[in-house]
Amino acid sequence: MKALRTHAVGGPETLTLDEVDAPKPGAGELLVRVKACAINFPDTLIIRDLYQFKPERPFAPGGEISGVVEEVGEGVTDFAPGDRVLAGIGHGGLVEQVTVQAGRAFKVPEGVPFEKAASLLMTYGTTIHGLKDRGHIKEGDTVLVLGAAGGVGLSAVELAKAYGARVVAAVSSEEKGEVARKAGADEVVIYTRDEMDKAASKDLAAKFKEACGPNGANIVYDIVGGQYSEPALRSIAWEGRFLVVGFPAGIAKMPLNLTLLKSCDICGVFWGAFTAREPAKFRAQVAELFDLMQAGKIDPLVSETYPLERGGDAIAKLDSRTAVGKLVVTID
Incomplete structure (x- = not known):
């Protein structure tokens, strides 16, 4: 072969x-x-x-x-x-x-x-575990998704909408923004792929805050990492959940004083370890994904x-x- x-x-x-x-x-x-x-x-x-x-x-x-x-x-x-x-x-x-x-x-x-x-399996499986088990998503939440046009990002847009959340999609181009909108995103924020200085980082945080609304993001779903994580954390809601999913842009160094000021959580989403540690729950979530697919809620x-x-x-x-x-x- x-x-x-x-x-x-x-x-x-x-x-x-x-x-x-x-x-x-x-x-x-x-x-x-x-x-x-x-x-x-x-x-x-x-x-x-x-x-x-x-x-x-x-x-x-x-x-x-x-x-x-x-x-x-x-x-x-x-x-x-x-x-x-x-x-x-x-x-x-x-x-x-x-x-x-x-x-x-x-x-x-x-x-x-x-x-x-x-x-x-890997995209929607990671996201259903992240949003439900680590993010405790509920109807009416606002979810900010970084890297929202990739495979994992689109799964987060679709699943968050399926669970009744409002979704802000953060992407690196208008073309990717259109993809996220077609998947159900309510708002789109375009971020630069150039290196950001402190002023640009604060400007991106302001854009995230404006898109998420006055109460901020109940869940930040961070697939990107690097220089984008801190601006996203600055837009989080009181007692929000910041989900660390991946970091192709680099491992962020987060100012922990922000977690105190927002009384928020930073949570790791290690889907591979979850599937080994909780196989019955994993299988139930895969069955749920197929149900959602056949209902036309994810694709x-x-x-x-x-x-x-x-x-x-x-x-x-x-x-x-x-x-x-x-x-x-x-x-x-």
């Missing part, structure tokens, strides 16, 4: 398309023929050895797949050959076939395309697809922070 793999530390240009032996499922595993593999920010890090997990090389990136079960291992009773499934696997998804722990797989309802199924935006041999191009596009929605590698 074919696999797009990393053999040495480096960027997406170092990936090579290799011919390797097809795996066999062990006890408790499924052999899945991969139909789609979504690209996520960890894929840009793991090939550079910058992610918290460092697999032994050579390995394929790609942590989120959908496909068809070809074979089941010993002891598997909940799945059968022919089942349509999705799974989060950490890495190893940019391949034609992959083995998956049955306990980490989910059946995909009929009618859901493989590309959208592969785009559901993953797959903006571009790539063949397996161009999977490195998809990672490079995401790494450039110019991607809108989800980038998906399709494998036939």
Whole structure:
């Protein structure tokens, strides 16, 4: 079978398309023929050895797949050959076939395309956990989403609207603002990608405050980090929740006096650890996501697809922070 793999530390240009032996499922595993593999920010890090997990090389990136079960291992009773499934696997998804722990797989309802199924787990899974478990979202809240036009950002816009919140989308261009508006954002704030001095940071904070309204943002959903985090924190409501989801723009140094003045919380959202620590709750949230999808309340935006041999191009596009929605590698 074919696999797009990393053999040495480096960027997406170092990936090579290799011919390797097809795996066999062990006890408790499924052999899945991969139909789609979504690209996520960890894929840009793991090939550079910058992610918290460092697999032994050579390995394929790609942590989120959908496909068809070809074979089941010993002891598997909940799945059968022919089942349509999705799974989060950490890495190893940019391949034609992959083995998956049955306990980490989910059946995909009929009618859901493989590309959208592969785009559901890490983005919407992170966000449903973040908004509900860490942000305690409720109807009528105002939610400020940084990086609102990417895959995770759009999931936050859609889910916050599904839960009855008002959404302020912060993005880096008017084009991305239109994408966020189409997903349901009530207000859009455009921020610069240039380095900001103190005056520019205060100006951005003022824009956030104006868009969020006099009471501020009950939840800040920060997927971006860096120089954007402090202005967002300055716009938070009394007893608001600032959710740390990711930091492609860098790890922010936050003035903790603001947390005292606003009596607010800064909360980490480590979805991967949550799925391992609370698997039953995780599975219930995935079922809820499919219910919301079938009700038309969420709909993953797959903006571009790539063949397996161009999977490195998809990672490079995401790494450039110019991607809108989800980038998906399709494998036939």
